[in-house]
Each structure stands twice: as C-alpha cells, then as structure tokens.
Amino acid sequence: MKTEGYSIKDLETLSGIKAHTIRIWEKRYDLLKPERTDTNIRYYTDDDLKRMLNVSLLVRNGYKISKVAAWKEADIKQTVLDVAKTKKSEEGYVDRLLLFMVNFDNVGFTALVNEIIEKYGLEEAMQNIFFALFERIGTFWQVGSIFPAQEHYITSFIRQKIIAAIDAHGITNSKEKTILFYLPEEELHELSLLFYSYLALKLGYNIIYLGQFVPFADLEKIQSHVELDFIFTAFISPIQKENLENYLEKLKELYQQQKVFITGWQVKEHAPKLPRNFKVVKDYREFKKYLG
Structure with a gap:
C-alpha cells in the first residue's frame, strides 16, 4: 500500500462509490474503521480498500449494503467469486481486474485478461475494458498517483499482449x-x-x-x-x-x-x-x- 495509507478520495476513485456514501456506510453499518495518523488525519489500509472493492462490486450487482455489511469477510469474498462466475459485464470485468491488481494475483489477472481478449477481441477489450480500468484507478492515461507499482504491473502485462499481436500480424x-x-x-x-x-x-x-x-x-x-x-x-x-x-x-x-x-x-x-x-x-x- 502507499506508506501514508489511502484517503477516502482514493477509495472513491478506485471503488466508484462516492466519498459521502462511504462515510454513511461507516457510520450506519460500521463497514470500515479508518485509522488516524499522529496528526489525527483519517486513512485506510490495504484491507479496507480490498473490503471496499468487494462491497462495491456486490452493491452494483443488486446486493443490499445493510446485508453485505453484516457478513463475515469470508462470506463477502465467496459471494464476489459467485457473482464473477455469472456476471460478465464490462464493468464487472473492471471490478475483478482491480481486485487482482490490488492483490498482485498474477494467475487470476492473467486468466481474466485472456478471457476478456478471447471474448471481445483485442480492440474491443482495450477500448471498453482495459482503458476503463486505467480510468478507474485515477489514470485514463494519467498514471501513478495512487497505485504506481500495481499500475506498472498491469500496464506491462497488457503492453506485452499488444506487442504479441503486432508480431503475430507482421x-x-x-x-x-x-x-x-x-x-x-x-x-x-x-x-x-x-x-x-x-x-x-x-x-x-x-x-x-x-x-x-x-x-x-x-x-x-x-x-x-x-x-x-x-x-x-x-x-x-x-x-x-x-x-x-x-x-x-x-x-x-x-x-x-x-x-x-x-x-x-x-x-x-x-x-x-x-x-x-x-x-x-x-x-x-x-x-x-x-x-x-
């Protein structure tokens, strides 16, 4: 994670959930418990971010925040996996790629990128999913403020896919x-x-x-x-x-x-x-x- 932790704006950018809504969920459902620096500034940990990404994915797929917030972490993760198997929309793919990125899950990220390219073709995948992924992490071609290491990881991977396609075409x-x-x-x-x-x-x-x-x-x-x-x-x-x-x-x-x-x-x-x-x-x- 970033050495100073994540701000609520970071969570908003990555999860797609407004900061105001995140604060309401904290107070009403005890969803997250931000820590504080020595100067009393609130910040969030890696675990907070991962929880927020999982919860936002479930809420976008019709689950009630009041119910999800009461679940154990293992139940949330299992439901995310179940949703991922059945919901294969473009936005759903972006959510899953973000989760793999945060965890440096090379096996999961590789498998999902290959699945996306096979389904949409490289051109549609780039325009509608991979570019949207970079936009979600605060980039859309303007990289580095939140996740430099993770961003470089996924950029290098997708770059390799394009170069392979160039070589294959001749x-x-x-x-x-x-x-x-x-x-x-x-x-x-x-x-x-x-x-x-x-x-x-x-x-x-x-x-x-x-x-x-x-x-x-x-x-x-x-x-x-x-x-x-x-x-x-x-x-x-x-x-x-x-x-x-x-x-x-x-x-x-x-x-x-x-x-x-x-x-x-x-x-x-x-x-x-x-x-x-x-x-x-x-x-x-x-x-x-x-x-x-």
Whole structure:
C-alpha cells in the first residue's frame, strides 16, 4: 500500500462509490474503521480498500449494503467469486481486474485478461475494458498517483499482449503510406500509442514507431529524411493548456502537409485550440474509419 495509507478520495476513485456514501456506510453499518495518523488525519489500509472493492462490486450487482455489511469477510469474498462466475459485464470485468491488481494475483489477472481478449477481441477489450480500468484507478492515461507499482504491473502485462499481436500480424504496408508514432518529451505512458500503432499496422500502413520521450529536435531530423503522411501522438501526463497549445503550434509548423492525430487525457481535459490539419482521436473506431 502507499506508506501514508489511502484517503477516502482514493477509495472513491478506485471503488466508484462516492466519498459521502462511504462515510454513511461507516457510520450506519460500521463497514470500515479508518485509522488516524499522529496528526489525527483519517486513512485506510490495504484491507479496507480490498473490503471496499468487494462491497462495491456486490452493491452494483443488486446486493443490499445493510446485508453485505453484516457478513463475515469470508462470506463477502465467496459471494464476489459467485457473482464473477455469472456476471460478465464490462464493468464487472473492471471490478475483478482491480481486485487482482490490488492483490498482485498474477494467475487470476492473467486468466481474466485472456478471457476478456478471447471474448471481445483485442480492440474491443482495450477500448471498453482495459482503458476503463486505467480510468478507474485515477489514470485514463494519467498514471501513478495512487497505485504506481500495481499500475506498472498491469500496464506491462497488457503492453506485452499488444506487442504479441503486432508480431503475430507482421508487416504488409498495402497502403503505401507512412504514419509516425511518438510521444513528446516528459511523456512516458505509451500504451495508447502502441495500441493505435497496432491498428494502423492492421490497416496496412507503414509504421515508424519512436515510443516515449522523443525530443522535438529528433522530429525535425526525421522530417528531413523520411516522407511522412500522418503523425500520431498523445498527451497523458499533466501539462498546462497554454503549454499544450504552444507545443501543437510548433508541431503544426513542422508538419504543415501531414495530418496530425492527437489523443490522451490532457487533450480531453483542456480541449485545446487545434490547427486545421489536426484531428482528435476519441476512440479506435473513429481512427479506423478515418484511415479506412
């Protein structure tokens, strides 16, 4: 767990239950018993978080909080397992993945990821479940504030799945057009970039994949050596709106003839002013439709 414990806001973010509701459940049903620091600040433990995740899953599946709160911990866990066998909605999958993540349950997490990909396919699984998972842990491409170790664990696992899919597909280049994929300096979260490069590869495009933390000077050098048709980048880590728009303006000056795709939490958050040749990518279906 985090060394200072979890705040009630952390529990809200991870469980999807409002902080106000959690406090009511504490007082009315004695659901959780937060501890206090030497300065009298309330905090929650790993066990509190796991209990909250289990309870929130059951409540979302129709169980009454008044009954669940009175159950023994073993009964709660067993009921969660029973629900997981029968309720296989997208939200239910996210709940279960969170529980496996918290416990570093490699066997359970691996089995469930494989089940999800087999059921939905990699594209639907990424868009509707895995991206939703990152959003639930306070990320949606903006990682690290609550669960750095657990987040890195699941990101690495899903990253491996995408790379395996890329390797399995191979290179065709039937479109005879080239897309450059990269992340700006200070940007390290490449899962979305990797996923969209996989989609472009499947559609027959030539891919130049630079990955994370690419200096702008390198983009200028590549521009003078390679004929590019499209550019794709993402903005996930915190950035001021003014700085984001200034960067996009520089990018426009460099890529005046190309179409530039951008995505990421910061684009959604700031809704920056865009140059004419820029396109915000909201989801993978839109991206595939455009590239066709």
